[in-house]
Amino acid sequence: MGFLEKQFEENVLTTRVDWLLNWCRLSSIWPMTFGLACCAIEMMAVGCAHHDIDRFGAGAFRASPRQADLMIIAGTVNFKMAERIKRLYDQMPGPKYAIAMGACATGGGPYYKYGYTVVKGVDRVIPVDVYIAGCPPRPEALLEGLMKLQEKIQGSSIIRKPARTA
């Protein structure tokens, strides 16, 4: 830590505010319980003992958007739901993140051509940080997506405006 090093007694750590805040945020990303279709089964598997998303601090699935940091869109989004997704996303306190899990949430998936009420990608309604491919993605893929999100949070700053895609 440059010139600050060895300036204090032992047992005192020095760090950057950005790094500390980011570390706090990325170590406790609380996801919202948001299973919409078959992908939700894999999300539940990730939450259970075998894959255990709690190892990465994201195991506290909240039943309310007001306590959640991350919305994992696990499943097929239809028009009826899309408006509710938008409202729930708006109710989440910032900083907030969204993961589009699976082919459906990313781009309509198997319903792309004939799904008359399926939204062709949840990014038409809310901004998405990480897209995960697969139908459904393996639990490992969701964990990888979470780590990608953690990488992204690591690079953000409270002074610089975070890079967000609208």
Place this chain on the structure above:
Amino acid sequence: MDFRGIYDRLRAMKAPGMTGCDEPREKNPEDKKDKGRFGDPYVLVEPALLPAFLDAVRMDAHLAFEMCIDLTASDPSTDDENLWVIVQLLSLTHKHRLSIKCLLPKANPVMPTSVPVHRTCQWHERECAEMYGITFEGHPDPRNILLPDDWVGSPLRKDYEFPEEYHGISCK
């Protein structure tokens, strides 16, 4: 009872609205174009008399079809003038089943509701109504069941045009 027995009984009791039956058959080896027919046998019923038919086969002691398993519809093709309304019945007393098909003209898809006979039909008819544009006259609660309330068109019709956008969300 097997299908033959049920059909004979239906004819003997003069079941209201029944116009005939269709059974699976082997294909004719002489005729190359003949594909035969697979699947279940069914009876054909006039759509306007379907509730009366359901009531009659329910009350008849030999048939006793007291359970409506399914009521659904189908649009066979764009060239076809009719929609199919298909009903599956089960008799818990006699442990036999019956399939019913009604041919409903696409030009005027209106038929009476079967809810007074089988209350299970409520949700099934609501689904048929929104997906195929069928009007069930006398239905107690004719709202959409799956689609949004302000949805335009009947999605499962073969001639359905996909919407461009819905509430500002692009559909393409």
